[in-house]
Amino acid sequence: MSKTLQEYLNQNLTELKDNGLYNEIDVVEGANGPIINIDGKELINLSSNNYLGLATDEEMKAVAKEAIDSHGVGAGAVRTINGTMDLHRDLEEKLAKFKGTEAVIALTSGFNANQGAIPAIMKKGDAILSDELNHASIIDGCRLSGAKIIRVNHNDPEDLRKKAKEATESGEYNKVMYITDGVFSMDGDVVNLPEMIKVAKEFDLITYVDDAHGSGVMGKGAGTVKHFGLEKEVDLQMGTLSKAIGVVGGYVAGSKDLVDYLKVAARPFLFSTALTPADTAAITKAVEKLMASTELHDKLWENGNYLKQGLKDAGFDIGNSETPITPVIIGEEKKAQEFSRRLQEKGVYAKSIVFPTVPRGTGRVRNMPTAAHTKEMLDQAIEIYTEVGKELGII
Known part of the structure; x- marks a missing residue:
């Protein structure tokens, strides 16, 4: 290894460890369910985003196995050559119906969806009004676009109005987008979408909602946009297929013209081999289950509210979560990590979240109850x- 690289790595690893910011990666032995095994010890799992417990669903496992037998273990190509299978077509048609949009494009991850869709639409000479607490994948997608990024105060329609007015009236930008998470993953709060869309319509902003943590959770499963009845008002809805859906992948839902354009302009779609047949079949089965019943959705919310109330009654600071995501905010980073370690020693796996994932001084343990608990x-x-x-001494 180059001496320069070794010095760089040593310096940064030491600094991260000294400041309580180094993340130890644990290995789960077996399936990721409500109870997991790490180092031979059974733990109550409160760190998975497998919201509906579908990652171990028997019907989904069965159709995944069938798809391997009928279609193989891999798609064999990128979607634009001959990697688009009938399974992908069926999934996209079903997702569009579920989301209430004309069309859907499926990609290999939610991160890829943001990295593909945002730069495909927004370019140098444009501006993006981005909520200050947006996910890293949104931030990276915005940076890749080359557009001017303008931070908007979190969930603040008046600040959005002020900055939208400045951006649109300046004559400096060709087009302006407003982009936000639907559910914010660190605090569990929900975007004030009706007010934000009202502002967006006033200034003819392109609208983009990343609903990675809202898909399967909000709107009886159909997401945050559907929760507010705004499917016809939001231009791009991004969702993940790896959280509540329980598999892997991401998608963008919108008009047929939008999806047709993304299929020729979104680079991760153009240059990544398609979702595997097994994953695609399992995802389709998950969507069918959500369209047929809200049982898992309802159980998730019941469990989320139960855990939230129990932690609040115990005296913990759980912030202002409006969803099953329940942070326990500790503050100091090293203390948050120690709290997480002590929980694990006693039988609960709840991972600490520290800077840079959250602002300095807001270290926390984030709890993700599921329908399977x-x-x-x-x-x-x-x-x-x-x-x-x-x-x-936290409570």
């Missing part, structure tokens, strides 16, 4: 939380 699991988790919180 039982009340007994949640009661046990709350009991352990309370014990560790008292030991560390």
